[in-house]
Amino acid sequence: MWEEKDQSLYKQFVFQNFSEAFAFMTRVAMAAEKMDHHPKWTNTYNRVEIWLSTHDAGDIVTDKDRKLAKKIDSIKI
Numbered sequence: 001m002w003e004e005k006d007q008s009l010y011k012q013f014v015f016q017n018f019s020e021a022f023a024f025m026t027r028v029a030m031a032a033e034k035m036d037h038h039p040k041w042t043n044t045y046n047r048v049e050i051w052l053s054t055h056d057a058g059d060i061v062t063d064k065d066r067k068l069a070k071k072i073d074s075i076k077i
Contacts, residue, residue: 008052018046
């Protein structure tokens, strides 16, 4: 579940290994590019952490973030 904190949506994803995490990030990157809305994220081995906020709106959570979060949740490995 996405958590709203510090003016962003946050979620951590955990995978079996680095390859699965990287494949997920690749799919998210393609979806984000299509939406022209790019996440702040980190990857450490099998863990991907994502923060979403809309920079053009003053770094707050907007519908754009919620739409991307929903799209990210639909991505399967």
